[in-house]
Amino acid sequence: MTDTTTQSDVTDVLPRLPRGGLKRRLTRPALRQEAAASFSSAGFVLPEPANVPLAQLEARNISAWFGDHEVLDRVSLTMPAGAVTALIGPSGCGKSTFLRILNRMHELIPSASLAGEVLLDGDDIYDVSRKLTDARRHIGMVFQKPNPFPAMSIYDNVIAGLTLTGTKTDRDRRDFLVESSLTKAGLWKEVKDRLRAPGGGLSGGQQQRLCIARSLAVQPKVLLMDEPCSALDPTSTRVIEETMLELVQDVTIVIVTHNMQQAQRVSTQCAFFLAGQGQPGGIVEHGDTDAMFSSPIDERTFNYVNGRFG
């Protein structure tokens, strides 16, 4: 990720989609820069933080393809408001694809298509009347590899989503958002005296928390996290996990993780994904995290959470 993202990159809007059920073929490679896309927020007024209610996300009958290769088959999952939902399962079973479908990032891939519905508090984010930018604004994303704008200051990184999309905010409001977002991301104390230093000068763990702060600055209702700690050391991982447990009071969180201890530490509920040989992925079992780990219903879940495969 470089500093070359332009306003048009993040405010561009993909073609409207046919309503759910049908396989949707989306080929326009309009928004390629994942980080920029994760905070698209064109032309909206930021609500006061206290006025952003917790939201539930629900996936209904999600199927996904890359070309003719079906990678998910009719996956349904409710991700409750104010909870951390962990998506677990072996490599290649479709967890990241499912996550990207939850904020319309799957459609950035030219060969990608999907079917089904994603409801944010009951409204389908794929409905033809809904803007792509609305989905991205309400449903933020943090990636496996920290991707701050390296030459941009810490302060400007946090408000990058506002700046790039031309969202009007006065100086006091920006200062407030920078401090509150960095505080929620657990980074404020470490950087408050060097807000004008470049984001690229932070450690990997700090950069990841900076990216979390950047996502939070546009006040999303849901935060999607795709293996957010896999590039981090154990200390940074612990800090991010503590941050997540704080954040979940304000945003609904969905995390993909390969780390079973992490899933147990941070999540309220788990969904175990699996794909048979040559078959699309699906959810074998989901439910309360403690129950999934202590007394799973399906033998395959038992084997997976106990490290017997995957």
Ligand SMILES: Nc1ncnc2c1ncn2[C@@H]1O[C@H](COP(=O)(O)OP(=O)(O)OP(=O)(O)O)[C@@H](O)[C@H]1O
């Ligand atoms: N851009 C792409 N183009 C074509 N196929 C893809 C693409 N991305 C993923 N796939 C395929 O989709 C399937 C699901 O991949 P996905 O990354 O969603 O799985 P995953 O469970 O998240 O894996 P991992 O845990 O290794 O990240 C795999 O067969 C993968 O090869």
